[in-house]
Amino acid sequence: MPIRGSIDRIDEQFLEGWAVDDDHPTAKLAFDVLVNDRVIGRFIADSFRQDLKDADIGGGECAFSFAMPPFFGKQDLANLRLRFADSNLFIVLPTPRPAEAAVAPTTSRFGGLWLDRADWMDRLSAKHRAGKLSDAMAVRLFQFARDGYTVFEKAVGTRLIERLKGELDQFWLNPPEGLLIETFEPDGAMRYLPPDARWRHGRTKLLDIFAHSELARQVAAAPPVVEFLSTLFEDAPKAFQSLNFHNGTEAPMHKDTAYVKVDGNPLALAASWTALEDVEAGTGELEYFIGSHRAPDFLFGGISKWMENHAEDNPAFLESLHRDAETYGHNRGKFLARRGDVLVWHADLAHGDAPVTRVDRSRQSLVTHFCPSGLEPFYRRTSQHATLTEHGCSFVSQYSPVGGNGRIG
Ligand SMILES: O=C(O)CCC(=O)C(=O)O
Ligand SMILES: [Fe+2]
Numbered sequence: 001m002p003i004r005g006s007i008d009r010i011d012e013q014f015l016e017g018w019a020v021d022d023d024h025p026t027a028k029l030a031f032d033v034l035v036n037d038r039v040i041g042r043f044i045a046d047s048f049r050q051d052l053k054d055a056d057i058g059g060g061e062c063a064f065s066f067a068m069p070p071f072f073g074k075q076d077l078a079n080l081r082l083r084f085a086d087s088n089l090f091i092v093l094p095t096p097r098p099a100e101a102a103v104a105p106t107t108s109r110f111g112g113l114w115l116d117r118a119d120w121m122d123r124l125s126a127k128h129r130a131g132k133l134s135d136a137m138a139v140r141l142f143q144f145a146r147d148g149y150t151v152f153e154k155a156v157g158t159r160l161i162e163r164l165k166g167e168l169d170q171f172w173l174n175p176p177e178g179l180l181i182e183t184f185e186p187d188g189a190m191r192y193l194p195p196d197a198r199w200r201h202g203r204t205k206l207l208d209i210f211a212h213s214e215l216a217r218q219v220a221a222a223p224p225v226v227e228f229l230s231t232l233f234e235d236a237p238k239a240f241q242s243l244n245f246h247n248g249t250e251a252p253m254h255k256d257t258a259y260v261k262v263d264g265n266p267l268a269l270a271a272s273w274t275a276l277e278d279v280e281a282g283t284g285e286l287e288y289f290i291g292s293h294r295a296p297d298f299l300f301g302g303i304s305k306w307m308e309n310h311a312e313d314n315p316a317f318l319e320s321l322h323r324d325a326e327t328y329g330h331n332r333g334k335f336l337a338r339r340g341d342v343l344v345w346h347a348d349l350a351h352g353d354a355p356v357t358r359v360d361r362s363r364q365s366l367v368t369h370f371c372p373s374g375l376e377p378f379y380r381r382t383s384q385h386a387t388l389t390e391h392g393c394s395f396v397s398q399y400s401p402v403g404g405n406g407r408i409g
Helices: 049-055 074-079 120-129 135-147 159-175 214-220 223-233 309-326
Strands: 002-012 014-021 031-035 038-045 061-067 079-085 150-151 180-183 191-193 204-207 237-245 271-274 286-289 330-336 340-345 351-352 365-371 387-388 393-395
Touching: 002 159, 014 038, 031 061, 038 061, 049 061, 074 079, 120 135, 135 150, 150 223, 159 214, 204 214, 214 237, 214 271, 214 351, 214 365, 214 387, 223 237, 223 271, 223 340, 223 365, 286 309
Parallel strands: 237 393
Antiparallel strands: 002 014, 014 061, 031 038, 031 079, 150 340, 180 191, 180 204, 204 237, 237 365, 271 340, 271 365, 286 330, 286 351, 387 393
16 A cells, blocks of 8 residues: 555644655645535645654655644534545544544534433433432423523522622722623624723623622522532533623524533533522513524534634524524523522523613623533633632633632622
């Protein structure tokens, strides 16, 4: 066999190795890289490597180093294929290391939790029979698997919530160092800024207050929520992104998996919506399509669960959720919460804000995104701030160390 080669590195960042046709060592070999049967790139094995020259392989000029696209997740490796350019001759790759869940038969081809597997009912039943789940927890998990969300009434005490709101008022007046808001005020352009009280009542969120507030960590890690997430994840939860809203922001129906990226298993994600006050209809209350977490994957760029490499597909994605709702009969639900109620939603539940018709009324809430503590949000590839574990939950932030600086109040 005159063609020889080696794959020396294959991971979410690089595909590297060498290849040579010994009968024609100057005619360089070209390859196509495919994900989900779509060509995402090509390369020619013609780079110089001294060790290859020393070994008298192709004159040393037959190496390659292919950089994966940005926002290429570990989960995408499971669907990676390599072939000789423009042929149907595929190269057998060293077994990519997909997350276990990514190869299991889950609703989404990109992974999931045990409750997303085709055999979830058998697993739920077995856990229940083994005494690992109470009756109440088994029913809750069943509802979550069916509907894509579950509600915990009065999960957070009134006193704790009022203390947190007092602290938020302080944060707006005298922000701790490193605290940021994301705002679309005043002109619709998105900006990250230190809190500026002028924008509090607009299309604005406070980011990751748990990094600065022990009270926020207590609220996010309310015991019934931590218990549920630990059961769902089969691991302690890790809070890795939170948003505080003062008002509804009229966010369109979306699925968090497109934007909130968990590396290796994009479906190993859940979020909580904690009402910091009673929520009235018309204030931009949280809405969702019941059961939408079980609809087929939307493929960004034809290959990805994540939007970021394929932003041009975002309008079609948002539109597809309304079409799916019609096709599969997902009814619209609303969370008209009382203060202290918490709704936990599935990674792939379509949700958004109802229109704001009562501009005089606030709708204060804390939204927290969680993954299993054994996994990392994608941003940890580039942001490594200190983390903290408290109340059975670990906390990591993209923007600042958790618990490390600038507490006030
Ligand atoms: O506006 C809301 O409360 C929803 C926020 C949201 O969708 C999210 O943070 O994932
Ligand atoms: Fe969301």
